[in-house]
Amino acid sequence: MEMTVNDAISAALAEEMRREPTVLIFGEGVATKRPDLLGEFGATRVRNTPLAEGIIAGTAVGAAAMGLRPVVDLLFVPFLCYAMDEIVNSAGKLRYMSGGQFSFPMVVLAMTGTGWGVGAQHNHNLEAWFVHAPGLKVVMPSTAADFKGLLKSAIRDDNPVLFFTDLALGYTAGSVPDGDEAIPLGSAAIRREGGDVTLVSYAKTVHTCVAAAEALAERGVEAEVIDLRTLKPLDEGAILRSVAKTGRLVVVHEASGMCGVGAEIAALVAGKAFHHLRAPIVRLTGPDAPAPSSFALEQAFVPQADDIVTAVEGILEDRAAPVG
Amino acid sequence: MEMTVNDAISAALAEEMRREPTVLIFGEGVATKRPDLLGEFGATRVRNTPLAEGIIAGTAVGAAAMGLRPVVDLLFVPFLCYAMDEIVNSAGKLRYMSGGQFSFPMVVLAMTGTGWGVGAQHNHNLEAWFVHAPGLKVVMPSTAADFKGLLKSAIRDDNPVLFFTDLALGYTAGSVPDGDEAIPLGSAAIRREGGDVTLVSYAKTVHTCVAAAEALAERGVEAEVIDLRTLKPLDEGAILRSVAKTGRLVVVHEASGMCGVGAEIAALVAGKAFHHLRAPIVRLTGPDAPAPSSFALEQAFVPQADDIVTAVEGILEDRAAPVG
């Protein structure tokens, strides 16, 4: 069935709430903005909250520890800055600190990335923070089918999961399998096979990589495009296998570079697939700057297919360069 | 002059407060715990606060924008989770968002790392988060002289600086030059020269690297030890020059690995010094787990000199391995 990413999210929520009575959802305006869920599941399981991200997240943590499976909508990723203690110090650590007495099956939803033109306090890609912190899982899909299938798995998971929606994808549509198809967390998808270079990405820029791969194919270069889908746990095997085949790696994401997910993947490959590498690893990321509001600048913030093509051409030429 | 790291910090604070009347310091218990500063500079410039990290940091941001140079003590790095909005969304972004109208000369102090045995809500190395976020600087020295000289520069800097003290270093002593010696932010120090392998580290584990280098020297392996001192801006040149010489890189820190500073350095080198690399890049980091309280486990959390020696030996053997 063809549906938008936003509809895929709604479908996953509804199906999981139907399946499991301990699932509930709350956040600022959740009940107002999801009248269908409110109608079907009632005001106990679909709740508006006061405007206070910290207590929203904290309430989810407490509820998860005591047997519920809360989903909270914190709206935009920068607002998570008000809930870092609850997510990182509580949800991520209290299982360990309690010696395994508690578990925290909860999902934090938020939108991330460019596309709305309202500036850096709404637009900041911070997924790397949650990858860096212990005890959390991080999901950032790129297709409607994955949004649905991965959100279902996130809700079923017994650990805290950050589930981020790239804002620019919300209204894009894709075919979604009917029925109860959960996609396991932690497995990447190969969006395109190719033997010359590996393009690793996630969220919106997966599509940019596919576009770049198509442009490269016209020039006779076959790029393999890996969509990570889940950033933590990371599908190391998929990345290493591909680089073992291609010998070249370009990592692409909109988040800034320093200590980003691209750094992690580059480091992983430079550590575990070094002898397969035939060229420098390239990272194409958003700049190390706050996201501008101005539409023109906001677009320039995002890595473009052309940049990828140029980068790939650069490292292909590098083929001839001396090694060691 | 010989002094401890804690004394070096106190000396830098006192000197800068003497030098510049707009410098003030506040935080939970700052006035109680720094009676010398309180005595010399008075209750207007040395303040206790209510117990609320968010408003402490926010007050610093507002004060900095309007002409003061606040230093705030947020005690332990995990407590910064209550102040992420102020540090990241305000201090780091509002200069940019205002089109350059405001600047934010402020310093956030906090202790980080193992050594106290009080568990993961006091002990979490989160420096990578602030390296990842735009508009901030991050300093994490390893010697008393650097603590003094870098804190002076941090206070004089017109940007928000996170200045983290590795807890285990507080009572270690070192020689500190007399007088007004500010050490510029953004320049690494070479703690030991060597041509066989580059060890990059910061804070406490610099000393572990030096110990490892000494052990390696006994086996005829000369390791170069780079102390980053400032994590942002990062002294890329120092790292790349060393790797160009040695061809081998081991990065060591206590923070967890994924999307950590080690990932950034590995990615940097795999991108910009690839053709000099003769072996896989190794990262030795704390585990991807909350810090345990139990002393025995807490010690096991930290990378050890033996681990470094073993890693170096591993990549030296790798010399013979096939390339490409």
Place this chain on the structure above:
Amino acid sequence: MRANTLIQAYERMALIRAYENTVVSLAGQHRLPGTCTSIGQEASAVGVVSALSSDDLILTNHRSAGHLLARGADPARMLAEVMGKSGGYCGGKSGSLHISSKELGVVLTSTIVGGELSLVTGVALARTMLGQAGVVACFFGDGAACQGRFHESLNLAAVWKLPILYVCENNQWQAFVHRQETMLADGVVGHAAGHGIGGSRVDGMDVEAVREAAEHAISRIRETGAPHLLEVMTYRLRGHFEPDDQAYVDPAELARWRARDPLVLLRRRLIESGMADEADLDRIDVEVGVRLDRAVGVADASPYPERRELTSDVYA
């Protein structure tokens, strides 16, 4: 208030209304990204801001156009900012939600709901420590008052005795949630007592009442140095963020508040008191309209920022 002042207030309120209507129509034409308008809250903005003196400062939030215009901001530079043009107050980097202007004394706008509350204490501290006169006014919504920062800010201001006028514009809505769903009390002024500071509440549709309440609060702050919480009871007459069909709003409530539109009330008062007649006010409306049209032209003509602006002004 004297006729003069009150007619000036009308002019400013009309300017704000015209500005917001312009923004709405430009947003409808996709000539700028959506935005939060302050329609219905003009009396609050003009009443409070006109009570400030020129060395007082302002911090505000996402619904700030009224505060800026009341302070004398140039609508052309505001529109340019909202359109993402280099001629905007922040060079197009801020967009509509965080316009600040140092020259106007409108500092550190935040669209993180609660952000301005965490910054204002430092702004006021800097003033007092640097020996500068003046009160700092901090505008925020009833939603922001649900954030813990609201309390942290009031408490610190109380303990450190900072000259802050906290202005809660209680417009009954927090995006898509009615205030009644988020607090048991009928507003936030009750919290002033808990923090040991003064508090007052005023009808936010009546610009004279707002101005008086603000003047009273400001003179107390100037005398004592201590902060004050002023709750302005008003209403968000349009949706949260353009476009917004307000389908979730109780039509009866909306109608009740529409009947108290601050511009309608003020118009009636001016005419009934004989301070102005219909024609005077119509003339103002027309002048304001012309000014806005011209502003759109200026903003339109302003270039987009150059690509290098993407990474300028990150560090000082």
Place this chain on the structure above:
Amino acid sequence: MRANTLIQAYERMALIRAYENTVVSLAGQHRLPGTCTSIGQEASAVGVVSALSSDDLILTNHRSAGHLLARGADPARMLAEVMGKSGGYCGGKSGSLHISSKELGVVLTSTIVGGELSLVTGVALARTMLGQAGVVACFFGDGAACQGRFHESLNLAAVWKLPILYVCENNQWQAFVHRQETMLADGVVGHAAGHGIGGSRVDGMDVEAVREAAEHAISRIRETGAPHLLEVMTYRLRGHFEPDDQAYVDPAELARWRARDPLVLLRRRLIESGMADEADLDRIDVEVGVRLDRAVGVADASPYPERRELTSDVYA
């Protein structure tokens, strides 16, 4: 309170005191890392916890030994935890500051000051949604009440009608800062009204008074389902964290509160009322001492966690 109950209360308070003194002496010998003791606050812990029933839950903070022991925790397993041994309540991973015990109903302890306040709403929500009976007691300090989370928590509990007993142990100190430096009011109970919930205050050195106040609050919570804020006025008779010479404490204030040591007060009451004589109480003290000695032995004998525990229990 009947003689029986009151003597039991004495026994528990003596156990807490003995436990904390043991911890202090072990810390002095470097046999465990420093820790926060609850000496002076025994009446608060025993008074409140003894008023709870077995299906009620507890969340607490860094100064939690009293709450745990009042609930029936095994001092040997607590000491083992503080020593970082595998026999501790959390396998040595928590240490002294965050001991939780699901089996005892002491859930989700946080040493992030404010943490328990942000978790308790969810714990209470889960109870009500899962149809489980019982009140959730949340212990926190006067310092935690300065965190915005305190207000966010009270407000959400009020709006969602969650059965929470908020217990602020106002011990006059927030680490090295006196409460008077951090708030204008003389305590926090005044905030209950601002959030529209019930509030009360009690002398925290008098275990009978605490118990009565807690019983009263709990029965109101059970009746109405709504939260209540109970402020227990007490004092931190030792320093913040071992070792701490309390040089910053006003000796007169300390002496004044020492004279109201809750164990001394209770001993006097028991003897004066004829409920017990010196010998009875001395016997209890001795028994408690023996129990603690034995507990130290058990904790000492417990092995340190194995290295693989470093990364176990991160994920479920």
